[in-house]
Amino acid sequence: MARAAVSGRLTRRLSWRVARLVDYRDETPTARTLLLDVAGWPGHSAGQHVDVRLTAADGYSTQRSYSLAAPADGDRLELTVQRVPDGEVSPYLTEVYSVGDPVEVRGPIGGWFVWRPTKTEPVLLIAGGSGIVPLMAMVRARRTARSRTPFRLLYSVRSPADVYYARELARPTRGDDGLDVTYVYTRSAPQGWSGKPGRIGIADINRGGWPPEFEPSCFVCGPTGFVETAADILLALGHAPGRIKTERFGPSGG
Amino acid sequence: MGVVSPGFQGRPRTAGPQLPPGQYLIEDFPVLSAGPTPRVSLDEWEFVITTETGQVHRWSWPRFRELPGETPEVDIHCVTKWSKLGTVWRGVSLDTLLAEVDTAADFALVDSYGGYTTNLPLEDLLDGQAWIVYEYDGADLAPEHGGPARLLVPHLYFWKSAKWVHGIRLLLEDEPGFWESIGYHDYGDPWREQRYQGD
Ligand SMILES: Cc1cc2nc3c(=O)[nH]c(=O)nc-3n(C[C@H](O)[C@H](O)[C@H](O)COP(=O)(O)OP(=O)(O)OC[C@H]3O[C@@H](n4cnc5c(N)ncnc54)[C@H](O)[C@@H]3O)c2cc1C
Numbered sequence: 469m470a471r472a473a474v475s476g477r478l479t480r481r482l483s484w485r486v487a488r489l490v491d492y493r494d495e496t497p498t499a500r501t502l503l504l505d506v507a508g509w510p511g512h513s514a515g516q517h518v519d520v521r522l523t524a525a526d527g528y529s530t531q532r533s534y535s536l537a538a539p540a541d542g543d544r545l546e547l548t549v550q551r552v553p554d555g556e557v558s559p560y561l562t563e564v565y566s567v568g569d570p571v572e573v574r575g576p577i578g579g580w581f582v583w584r585p586t587k588t589e590p591v592l593l594i595a596g597g598s599g600i601v602p603l604m605a606m607v608r609a610r611r612t613a614r615s616r617t618p619f620r621l622l623y624s625v626r627s628p629a630d631v632y633y634a635r636e637l638a639r640p641t642r643g644d645d646g647l648d649v650t651y652v653y654t655r656s657a658p659q660g661w662s663g664k665p666g667r668i669g670i671a672d673i674n675r676g677g678w679p680p681e682f683e684p685s686c687f688v689c690g691p692t693g694f695v696e697t698a699a700d701i702l703l704a705l706g707h708a709p710g711r712i713k714t715e716r717f718g719p720s721g722g
Numbered sequence: 723m724g725v726v727s728p729g730f731q732g733r734p735r736t737a738g739p740q741l742p743p744g745q746y747l748i749e750d751f752p753v754l755s756a757g758p759t760p761r762v763s764l765d766e767w768e769f770v771i772t773t774e775t776g777q778v779h780r781w782s783w784p785r786f787r788e789l790p791g792e793t794p795e796v797d798i799h800c801v802t803k804w805s806k807l808g809t810v811w812r813g814v815s816l817d818t819l820l821a822e823v824d825t826a827a828d829f830a831l832v833d834s835y836g837g838y839t840t841n842l843p844l845e846d847l848l849d850g851q852a853w854i855v856y857e858y859d860g861a862d863l864a865p866e867h868g869g870p871a872r873l874l875v876p877h878l879y880f881w882k883s884a885k886w887v888h889g890i891r892l893l894l895e896d897e898p899g900f901w902e903s904i905g906y907h908d909y910g911d912p913w914r915e916q917r918y919q920g921d
Contacts, residue, residue: 482905482918486725523724524732531744531803556733564729571727577918579904580756692753696866699758709836712758 484521484572485509487545489565495548495632499598500562501537504545504573511540512568512576514583514609515602515687515715518545521572522557532557535602535689535715536576539609545573550598581687581715585613589685592677593621594698596668596690599717600632603689611643620684622676623670624652624694650676668694673701680706689715725864740797742912745805753866756900760836760886761866769854770889773825781819783870785917787856789814794853796876798883799912811874813855816847827892831899832873837887840899841908842882843876844892847867851877879910879917 487504494500516536523529538546551562565571583591583606593603600623610619627629628651637649652672655664678684686707689696695716702712741747764783767896781789793812799805830847833839846852852875856863863869870887875882881901902908907916915921 482920484724495780506839521724522730522732524730526728527723528732528734529724530732530734533802560727560730565727566729569728570725572724577905580900696759703758709758709760712755714755716754718751 473652478721482574482577484574486570487520487573489567489569489571490544491567496630498551498562498630499548499632501546501548501632502544502565504547504571505543506545506573507543509540509543510576512536513579514539514605515581516576516578517602518547518573518575519577520547520557520561521574522560523572523628530556533577537601537608538605539612548598548601548604554643567707579677581689581713583685583687584611585609585617587685588617589684590618590678591620592684592686593619594619594624594668594673594677594686594690594702596694597626598626598632598689599628599690599694599715601689602715603687606631606687607644608646610647611641614643614708616646619647620677621647621649622650622668622672624654624672624690625660626654627656628653628658648676653674667697668701670701670705673698673705677702677705680708683708683711686698687715688712690717692716740807741805742799742915743913745799745803745912748804748806749868749911751806752800752802754800754802754881755885756838760834761827761868762835762886764870768889769795769819769871769887771819771823771892772889773823773892774827774894777824779819779823786814786854786871789818792853794855794874794876796874798880799880801881801910801912801917803904805912810859811853811855812857813853813871813874816852816854817850819854820848823892825892827894829893829896831891831893831897832882832884833888833891834884835888838884838886838900840882840884842878843896843898843909846875846878847890851875877901878912879907879912881906882910 487506490505490539517533519531521531534547538547543617547560550557652668657665696715767783769781795810797807830844831841855874856871873883873884873887
């Protein structure tokens with residue numbers, strides 16, 4: 469990771485702002501997209517995240533990081549949260565948190581794992597589970613900017629029912645020409661799908677990715693083990709380490 | 723107190739005098755880094771200290787391993803809010819490595835194989851506060867945790883403990899590292915929750 473590639477030095481203080489839930493959409497039985505209104509939101513780039521702070525009536529509070537799922541749209545933010553069984557924060561955000569309720573957010577955070585529409589080299593996005601969230605922000609940013617940069621998305625899910633943004637990814641949205649989506653199913657595949665369910669491997673990345681000679685920017689996001697595997701395969705296939713960016717959603721945010 | 727979210731109760735995890743504010747205890751060891759894990763062979767590995775006048779001090783792996791080792795047992799605190807208590811490492815104290823180095827520098831910019839950098843005041847590397855470690859929990863340091871060797875500065879957030887450490891540049895003026903130049907705090911004291919610039 470070359471330091472020269474880092475831009476957007478951020479010196480202003482990141483303050484906590486009140487966000488209110490405006491609307492939500494269930495993506496899957498265990499994941500919900502939250503539409504938040506944050507007065508005075510400064511804007512962000514695709515790939516950045518926010519920290520969300522929750523405070524209980526007795527004053528106890530805790531924070532977690534969540535990727536921004538869509539490009540900036542005025543004061544509107546979009547997050548997609550996967551419910552982690554026995555988690556502290558995600559069950560609240562996906563089940564209890566209601567329209568009109570406040571949480572606090574600060575951000576945007578992160579200037580490394582970002583894609584900017586001024587970039588023209590091909591892009592390979594590799595998502596595992598909820599790791600699709602910041603990558604979807606990139607797909608949407610590409611569309612909003614009418615970028616024609618070729619994108620390939622390789623999306624690993626347990627089963628067809630676990631696909632986030634399924635409709636948006638399934639039928640080509642206006643502006644999404646040049647975006648190819650390939651799925652990897654780890655437990656059960658849809659009918660008529662050729663191949664056996666299993667974890668992402670060299671063949672998947674060979675088929676659904678770009679050859680290293682095309683010098684694509686690679687973004688890999690998902691649980692730690694998934695990211696390690698996918699990044700190692702990219703290296704083995706000959707992609708330069710400096711063109712592989714990773715974001716790991718560990719269970720405890722680590 | 724922050725803005726209350728109706729219906730949120732939280733499930734505070736173990737806290738205690740050993741835990742900085744906002745941190746919670748974990749037992750596993752999460753992996754966090756910005757790119758793929760570099761694999762550095764021991765034949766090519768070296769540790770290099772460069773002073774502000776350009777003087778270079780270099781250790782190959784065999785020479786480095788001949789230096790007296792220490793076994794620090796320390797608590798570590800990640801900016802993503804997990805802490806791990808009583809972790810046991812083995813490595814060489816920066817006091818040993820810097821003993822022969824003649825410098826007037828106040829700052830250090832640490833660099834890693836793979837291109838990562840992080841900055842810290844030189845005094846935070848001295849007086850038994852920092853090590854270049856090559857073992858964790860009695861075994862060789864795994865590549866995903868920074869092996870063959872990483873910096874260990876337990877009193878600062880763990881992003882300062884650069885994995886796959888390659889060297890240290892001693893500087894008269896502070897220069898931000900990788901995360902520090904994109905908004906993370908220059909110092910990173912977990913007890914003062916110095917996560918981002920301005921905290
Ligand atoms: C940069 C970044 C971006 C992220 N973006 C997203 C996103 O877009 N969408 C998303 O869904 N998630 C995202 N995450 C993950 C998210 O931050 C949370 O980690 C996740 O929502 C789980 O939080 P939780 O409070 O529900 O679970 P936690 O309470 O943190 O627990 C998670 C799991 O780990 C176990 N666990 C962890 N620590 C302990 C402990 N001390 N003792 C016992 N058990 C423990 C729990 O039992 C549980 O099974 C992101 C993380 C990062 C770092």
